[in-house]
Amino acid sequence: MSPTRSSSRNGEKDWENGSTTSSLTSNTEYTGPKLYKEPSAKSNKHIIQNALAHCCLAGKVNEGQKNKILEEMEKSGANNFLILFRDSGCQFRSLYTNCPDTEEINKLTGIGPKTISRKMIDRLYKYNSDRKQFSQIPAKTMSASVDAITIHSHLWQTKKSGTPKKVAAVKS
Template structure:
Protein backbone atom coordinates (compact mmCIF):
# COMPACT_ATOMS: atom_id res chain seq x y z
CA UNK A 1 0.00 0.00 0.00
CA UNK A 2 1.41 3.37 -1.01
CA UNK A 3 0.34 6.65 0.54
CA UNK A 4 0.45 9.70 -1.61
CA UNK A 5 0.18 13.23 -0.46
CA UNK A 6 -0.21 16.34 -2.54
CA UNK A 7 2.89 18.49 -2.85
CA UNK A 8 2.56 21.80 -1.04
CA UNK A 9 3.50 24.94 -2.86
CA UNK A 10 5.94 27.37 -1.23
CA UNK A 11 4.02 29.69 1.11
CA UNK A 12 1.00 27.35 1.22
CA UNK A 13 -0.09 25.10 4.04
CA UNK A 14 -1.43 21.58 3.70
CA UNK A 15 -4.98 20.65 4.64
CA UNK A 16 -4.51 16.99 5.58
CA UNK A 17 -8.22 16.16 5.91
CA UNK A 18 -9.13 17.18 2.36
CA UNK A 19 -5.75 16.40 0.80
CA UNK A 20 -5.46 19.84 -0.72
CA UNK A 21 -3.30 22.87 -0.22
CA UNK A 22 -4.58 26.08 1.28
CA UNK A 23 -2.84 29.21 0.12
CA UNK A 24 -5.08 31.77 1.81
CA UNK A 25 -3.54 33.20 5.01
CA UNK A 26 -7.04 34.22 6.15
CA UNK A 27 -7.93 30.56 6.67
CA UNK A 28 -5.16 30.17 9.31
CA UNK A 29 -6.43 31.26 12.73
CA UNK A 30 -4.34 34.00 14.38
CA UNK A 31 -2.60 33.16 17.69
CA UNK A 32 -4.42 34.82 20.55
CA UNK A 33 -2.64 33.22 23.51
CA UNK A 34 -0.21 34.88 25.91
CA UNK A 35 2.61 36.92 24.44
CA UNK A 36 5.69 34.71 24.70
CA UNK A 37 8.33 37.23 23.63
CA UNK A 38 8.71 40.59 25.31
CA UNK A 39 10.60 43.33 23.50
CA UNK A 40 13.33 44.64 25.84
CA UNK A 41 12.77 48.24 26.89
CA UNK A 42 16.46 49.06 26.51
CA UNK A 43 19.87 47.49 26.95
CA UNK A 44 20.76 46.34 30.46
CA UNK A 45 24.23 46.37 31.94
CA UNK A 46 23.33 44.21 34.95
CA UNK A 47 25.65 41.37 33.86
CA UNK A 48 28.62 43.73 33.33
CA UNK A 49 28.15 45.43 36.71
CA UNK A 50 27.71 42.04 38.40
CA UNK A 51 31.05 40.92 36.91
CA UNK A 52 32.76 44.18 37.89
CA UNK A 53 31.61 43.84 41.49
CA UNK A 54 32.46 40.15 41.90
CA UNK A 55 35.79 40.14 40.00
CA UNK A 56 37.16 43.63 40.57
CA UNK A 57 35.48 45.95 43.09
CA UNK A 58 34.61 43.49 45.86
CA UNK A 59 36.76 40.48 44.97
CA UNK A 60 38.20 38.31 47.72
CA UNK A 61 37.05 36.63 50.89
CA UNK A 62 37.23 39.79 53.01
CA UNK A 63 34.63 41.55 50.83
CA UNK A 64 32.27 38.58 50.53
CA UNK A 65 29.48 39.82 52.87
CA UNK A 66 29.30 43.22 51.14
CA UNK A 67 29.57 41.62 47.69
CA UNK A 68 26.74 39.17 48.44
CA UNK A 69 24.44 41.93 49.73
CA UNK A 70 25.20 44.16 46.74
CA UNK A 71 24.55 41.37 44.21
CA UNK A 72 21.34 40.37 46.02
CA UNK A 73 20.08 43.99 45.97
CA UNK A 74 20.81 44.17 42.23
CA UNK A 75 18.96 40.90 41.55
CA UNK A 76 15.83 42.09 43.38
CA UNK A 77 15.85 45.46 41.60
CA UNK A 78 13.66 46.04 38.56
CA UNK A 79 16.15 48.55 37.11
CA UNK A 80 17.95 47.91 33.82
CA UNK A 81 20.92 50.23 34.19
CA UNK A 82 23.29 50.16 37.16
CA UNK A 83 26.23 52.42 37.99
CA UNK A 84 29.04 51.99 40.49
CA UNK A 85 30.05 54.98 42.60
CA UNK A 86 33.76 55.26 43.39
CA UNK A 87 35.21 57.35 46.21
CA UNK A 88 37.73 58.97 43.85
CA UNK A 89 40.05 58.24 40.92
CA UNK A 90 41.60 55.31 42.83
CA UNK A 91 38.35 53.44 41.99
CA UNK A 92 37.49 52.49 45.57
CA UNK A 93 33.97 50.99 45.59
CA UNK A 94 31.33 52.88 47.56
CA UNK A 95 27.85 52.12 46.20
CA UNK A 96 25.63 50.92 43.36
CA UNK A 97 23.13 53.32 41.82
CA UNK A 98 20.29 52.86 39.37
CA UNK A 99 19.77 55.42 36.64
CA UNK A 100 16.42 56.72 35.53
CA UNK A 101 16.83 57.66 31.83
CA UNK A 102 13.83 60.03 31.87
CA UNK A 103 14.93 62.16 34.83
CA UNK A 104 18.67 61.46 34.39
CA UNK A 105 18.98 61.07 38.16
CA UNK A 106 20.84 58.29 39.92
CA UNK A 107 19.30 56.76 43.03
CA UNK A 108 21.38 54.77 45.51
CA UNK A 109 20.44 51.09 45.52
CA UNK A 110 22.99 49.91 48.06
CA UNK A 111 26.20 51.13 49.68
CA UNK A 112 27.49 54.45 51.01
CA UNK A 113 26.97 57.75 49.25
CA UNK A 114 24.37 60.44 48.57
CA UNK A 115 20.83 59.08 48.24
CA UNK A 116 20.28 60.96 44.96
CA UNK A 117 22.90 62.14 42.46
CA UNK A 118 22.19 64.50 39.58
CA UNK A 119 24.29 64.81 36.41
CA UNK A 120 25.86 68.09 37.55
CA UNK A 121 27.33 66.27 40.59
CA UNK A 122 29.29 63.79 38.43
CA UNK A 123 33.05 64.44 38.30
CA UNK A 124 34.37 61.64 36.06
CA UNK A 125 32.92 58.57 34.34
CA UNK A 126 34.32 55.08 33.72
CA UNK A 127 33.81 52.07 31.47
CA UNK A 128 34.48 48.52 32.72
CA UNK A 129 36.57 46.17 30.59
CA UNK A 130 35.57 42.56 31.32
CA UNK A 131 38.62 41.03 29.68
CA UNK A 132 41.14 43.26 31.52
CA UNK A 133 39.05 43.36 34.72
CA UNK A 134 39.60 47.07 35.17
CA UNK A 135 37.90 50.44 34.82
CA UNK A 136 39.02 53.05 32.29
CA UNK A 137 38.22 56.77 32.41
CA UNK A 138 35.98 57.93 29.58
CA UNK A 139 37.10 61.40 28.43
CA UNK A 140 33.57 62.79 28.44
CA UNK A 141 31.05 64.34 30.79
CA UNK A 142 28.01 62.86 29.04
CA UNK A 143 26.23 60.15 31.00
CA UNK A 144 24.96 57.39 28.71
CA UNK A 145 24.05 53.72 28.80
CA UNK A 146 27.69 52.83 28.08
CA UNK A 147 28.86 54.29 31.42
CA UNK A 148 29.49 51.73 34.17
CA UNK A 149 30.93 53.82 37.03
CA UNK A 150 31.45 57.40 38.15
CA UNK A 151 32.97 59.62 40.84
CA UNK A 152 31.69 62.74 42.55
CA UNK A 153 33.72 65.68 43.94
CA UNK A 154 35.19 65.37 47.44
CA UNK A 155 32.93 67.94 49.10
CA UNK A 156 29.95 65.57 48.61
CA UNK A 157 31.71 63.09 50.91
CA UNK A 158 31.59 65.30 54.03
CA UNK A 159 30.43 63.35 57.01
CA UNK A 160 27.10 64.08 58.62
CA UNK A 161 27.22 65.31 62.19
CA UNK A 162 26.92 62.31 64.48
CA UNK A 163 26.53 61.86 68.20
CA UNK A 164 29.31 63.46 70.22
CA UNK A 165 31.88 61.13 71.72
CA UNK A 166 31.45 60.35 75.37
CA UNK A 167 33.98 62.19 77.51
CA UNK A 168 35.95 59.94 79.81
CA UNK A 169 35.65 60.67 83.51
CA UNK A 170 38.91 61.27 85.41
CA UNK A 171 39.83 58.68 88.03
Protein backbone atom coordinates (compact mmCIF):
# COMPACT_ATOMS: atom_id res chain seq x y z
CA MET A 1 0.00 0.00 0.00
CA SER A 2 1.40 3.43 -0.87
CA PRO A 3 1.87 6.13 1.81
CA THR A 4 -0.62 8.44 0.06
CA ARG A 5 -3.48 5.95 0.41
CA SER A 6 -2.84 5.24 4.07
CA SER A 7 -2.73 8.96 4.87
CA SER A 8 -6.08 9.60 3.15
CA ARG A 9 -7.76 7.25 5.62
CA ASN A 10 -6.56 9.46 8.47
CA GLY A 11 -8.39 12.49 7.07
CA GLU A 12 -5.22 14.06 5.72
CA LYS A 13 -4.66 15.35 2.19
CA ASP A 14 -5.36 12.78 -0.48
CA TRP A 15 -2.75 13.71 -3.10
CA GLU A 16 -4.23 11.49 -5.80
CA ASN A 17 -7.57 13.31 -5.81
CA GLY A 18 -6.32 16.71 -4.66
CA SER A 19 -8.90 17.00 -1.89
CA THR A 20 -9.33 16.22 1.75
CA THR A 21 -11.38 13.18 2.61
CA SER A 22 -13.08 14.63 5.69
CA SER A 23 -13.77 18.32 5.56
CA LEU A 24 -15.83 19.48 8.52
CA THR A 25 -15.28 23.20 7.93
CA SER A 26 -17.01 23.19 4.52
CA ASN A 27 -20.31 22.22 6.18
CA THR A 28 -20.27 25.09 8.66
CA GLU A 29 -19.16 27.78 6.17
CA TYR A 30 -22.16 27.41 3.85
CA THR A 31 -24.71 30.15 4.51
CA GLY A 32 -27.11 29.60 1.60
CA PRO A 33 -30.60 28.10 1.77
CA LYS A 34 -30.89 24.83 3.63
CA LEU A 35 -31.83 22.29 0.98
CA TYR A 36 -31.38 19.15 3.02
CA LYS A 37 -33.41 18.57 6.15
CA GLU A 38 -32.12 15.86 8.46
CA PRO A 39 -34.77 13.29 9.32
CA SER A 40 -36.09 13.76 12.85
CA ALA A 41 -36.02 10.04 13.52
CA LYS A 42 -35.00 6.86 11.76
CA SER A 43 -38.01 5.58 9.84
CA ASN A 44 -38.95 1.92 9.63
CA LYS A 45 -41.93 2.58 7.35
CA HIS A 46 -40.59 0.60 4.38
CA ILE A 47 -39.55 -2.32 6.59
CA ILE A 48 -43.05 -2.51 8.10
CA GLN A 49 -44.66 -2.24 4.64
CA ASN A 50 -42.51 -5.17 3.45
CA ALA A 51 -43.30 -7.18 6.58
CA LEU A 52 -47.03 -6.67 6.08
CA ALA A 53 -46.91 -7.51 2.35
CA HIS A 54 -44.59 -10.54 2.51
CA CYS A 55 -45.07 -12.01 5.98
CA CYS A 56 -47.98 -10.84 8.16
CA LEU A 57 -50.66 -10.32 5.52
CA ALA A 58 -49.27 -12.15 2.50
CA GLY A 59 -51.53 -13.70 -0.13
CA LYS A 60 -54.83 -12.97 -1.84
CA VAL A 61 -56.88 -13.78 1.26
CA ASN A 62 -55.36 -10.89 3.22
CA GLU A 63 -55.10 -8.42 0.33
CA GLY A 64 -58.05 -6.25 1.41
CA GLN A 65 -56.85 -5.90 4.99
CA LYS A 66 -53.25 -5.33 3.86
CA ASN A 67 -54.25 -2.54 1.44
CA LYS A 68 -56.37 -0.84 4.12
CA ILE A 69 -53.49 -0.87 6.59
CA LEU A 70 -50.96 0.37 4.01
CA GLU A 71 -53.37 3.21 3.20
CA GLU A 72 -53.60 4.15 6.89
CA MET A 73 -49.78 4.20 7.05
CA GLU A 74 -49.64 6.64 4.14
CA LYS A 75 -52.16 8.95 5.81
CA SER A 76 -50.19 8.92 9.04
CA GLY A 77 -47.35 11.39 9.49
CA ALA A 78 -45.46 8.96 11.73
CA ASN A 79 -41.92 7.76 11.00
CA ASN A 80 -41.90 4.69 13.21
CA PHE A 81 -44.42 1.89 13.27
CA LEU A 82 -44.86 -1.23 15.38
CA ILE A 83 -46.76 -4.40 14.60
CA LEU A 84 -48.60 -6.01 17.49
CA PHE A 85 -48.69 -9.80 17.49
CA ARG A 86 -51.17 -11.89 19.46
CA ASP A 87 -48.38 -14.08 20.87
CA SER A 88 -45.03 -15.67 20.01
CA GLY A 89 -46.72 -17.32 17.00
CA CYS A 90 -46.41 -13.90 15.31
CA GLN A 91 -50.09 -13.67 14.38
CA PHE A 92 -50.83 -10.10 13.22
CA ARG A 93 -53.32 -8.14 15.32
CA SER A 94 -52.73 -4.42 14.75
CA LEU A 95 -50.43 -1.62 13.67
CA TYR A 96 -49.21 1.10 16.01
CA THR A 97 -47.31 4.35 15.61
CA ASN A 98 -44.25 4.58 17.80
CA CYS A 99 -42.63 7.83 18.92
CA PRO A 100 -39.29 6.88 20.54
CA ASP A 101 -38.72 10.42 21.89
CA THR A 102 -41.94 10.51 23.92
CA GLU A 103 -42.23 6.70 24.31
CA GLU A 104 -45.81 6.85 23.03
CA ILE A 105 -47.23 3.81 21.23
CA ASN A 106 -50.69 4.54 19.78
CA LYS A 107 -52.93 2.25 17.75
CA LEU A 108 -53.30 3.19 14.10
CA THR A 109 -55.53 0.30 13.03
CA GLY A 110 -56.44 -3.23 14.07
CA ILE A 111 -57.40 -5.13 17.23
CA GLY A 112 -55.68 -4.29 20.50
CA PRO A 113 -55.30 -1.67 23.22
CA LYS A 114 -55.61 1.99 22.20
CA THR A 115 -52.19 2.75 23.67
CA ILE A 116 -49.38 0.50 24.84
CA SER A 117 -47.08 1.38 27.72
CA ARG A 118 -43.59 -0.05 28.21
CA LYS A 119 -44.86 -2.17 31.12
CA MET A 120 -47.36 -3.93 28.85
CA ILE A 121 -44.70 -5.18 26.40
CA ASP A 122 -43.74 -8.84 26.69
CA ARG A 123 -41.46 -9.60 23.71
CA LEU A 124 -39.64 -7.57 21.04
CA TYR A 125 -39.15 -8.62 17.41
CA LYS A 126 -37.06 -7.53 14.43
CA TYR A 127 -38.08 -8.17 10.83
CA ASN A 128 -35.51 -9.82 8.56
CA SER A 129 -36.25 -8.72 4.98
CA ASP A 130 -34.07 -11.43 3.43
CA ARG A 131 -35.72 -14.31 5.26
CA LYS A 132 -39.15 -12.64 5.27
CA GLN A 133 -39.63 -13.52 8.92
CA PHE A 134 -39.56 -12.02 12.39
CA SER A 135 -37.02 -13.01 15.00
CA GLN A 136 -37.21 -12.30 18.71
CA ILE A 137 -34.73 -9.77 20.06
CA PRO A 138 -33.19 -10.83 23.38
CA ALA A 139 -33.73 -7.39 24.92
CA LYS A 140 -36.17 -5.78 27.32
CA THR A 141 -35.88 -2.12 26.28
CA MET A 142 -37.50 -0.50 23.27
CA SER A 143 -35.35 0.99 20.54
CA ALA A 144 -35.73 2.20 16.96
CA SER A 145 -34.69 -1.25 15.69
CA VAL A 146 -37.82 -2.95 17.09
CA ASP A 147 -40.41 -3.73 14.38
CA ALA A 148 -42.97 -5.81 16.29
CA ILE A 149 -44.04 -6.57 19.84
CA THR A 150 -46.25 -8.85 21.88
CA ILE A 151 -48.02 -7.79 25.04
CA HIS A 152 -48.52 -9.88 28.17
CA SER A 153 -51.17 -12.55 27.61
CA HIS A 154 -53.44 -11.42 30.48
CA LEU A 155 -53.97 -8.12 28.62
CA TRP A 156 -55.75 -10.01 25.82
CA GLN A 157 -58.31 -11.65 28.09
CA THR A 158 -61.68 -10.00 27.90
CA LYS A 159 -63.96 -9.66 30.89
CA LYS A 160 -66.69 -12.28 30.78
CA SER A 161 -70.12 -10.73 31.12
CA GLY A 162 -71.79 -14.12 31.72
CA THR A 163 -71.18 -14.19 35.48
CA PRO A 164 -72.98 -10.91 36.40
CA LYS A 165 -75.98 -11.91 34.26
CA LYS A 166 -76.38 -15.18 36.20
CA VAL A 167 -76.23 -13.35 39.52
CA ALA A 168 -78.85 -10.86 38.30
CA ALA A 169 -81.10 -13.72 37.14
CA VAL A 170 -80.93 -15.42 40.57
CA LYS A 171 -81.93 -12.20 42.38
CA SER A 172 -85.12 -11.67 40.32
